[in-house]
Structure formats: structure tokens, C-alpha cells
Amino acid sequence: MSTLTRARCRLQAHPAALDAALAAGVLLCMVAGSFVDPHGPDGVRWGLRTPDPLSLVLMTLGAAALVFRRRAPAPSSPSPAPSPSRSPSPATPAPPSPCAP
Numbered sequence: 001m002s003t004l005t006r007a008r009c010r011l012q013a014h015p016a017a018l019d020a021a022l023a024a025g026v027l028l029c030m031v032a033g034s035f036v037d038p039h040g041p042d043g044v045r046w047g048l049r050t051p052d053p054l055s056l057v058l059m060t061l062g063a064a065a066l067v068f069r070r071r072a073p074a075p076s077s078p079s080p081a082p083s084p085s086r087s088p089s090p091a092t093p094a095p096p097s098p099c100a101p
Contacts, residue, residue: 001098009099019067027063031056 001009011018034051 005098012099015070016067019070023063023066026066027059030059030063034059 031051034055035049037049
């Protein structure tokens with residue numbers, strides 16, 4: 001089993017770990033971006049600009065939403081009814097999972 005297949009199997013077994021890593025990366029980028037001063041004398045520069053506490057709270061809530069997106073997904077719109085003129089296609093069996101023991 002290759003390293004990529006092993007990683008994919010672990011992430012399928014623990015999807016919350018992937019969501020937490022994604023949220024941590026997004027939060028890190030948002031917090032780092034909040035320290036950028038877009039109105040510097042020579043354009044964009046890194047400065048000692050302190051982010052507002054409310055913006056830090058909103059960034060954290062936005063990243064937390066990524067962690068809980070699988071637990072409580074947004075409701076989707078109802079799908080249209082299938083047309084009666086089409087016959088259903090025969091079901092094909094799924095290929096065996098490489099993660100199965």
C-alpha cells in the first residue's frame with residue numbers, strides 16, 4: 001500500500017482530523033493576513049498593526065465552522081423529480097476499497 005493510499009484511508013477513517021487541519025490552516029492565514037498593513041508608504045507591508053478583538057473572534061468562528069461542517073451540513077435544495085421518459089440505469093457494483101482489511 002502506497003503512502004498516499006495509507007493517508008487517504010486514515011483521512012477517510014477520521015474526517016474530523018482533516019477538517020481540523022483545514023480550519024487551523026485557514027485560521028493561521030486569516031490571522032497572518034490581519035497583520036498586513038495595506039496602506040504602507042510603498043504599498044503592502046508587514047507592520048505592527050494590531051487586529052481588532054472582534055475580528056479575531058469572527059476569524060475563529062469562521063474557522064470553527066469548517067470543523068463542524070460535516071456534523072451539521074447546510075440543507076440542500078430539493079432535487080427535481082426524475083422524468084418518466086428515462087429508465088433508470090442498471091446499478092454497477094462499487095469497486096473494492098483499498099482501505100478494507
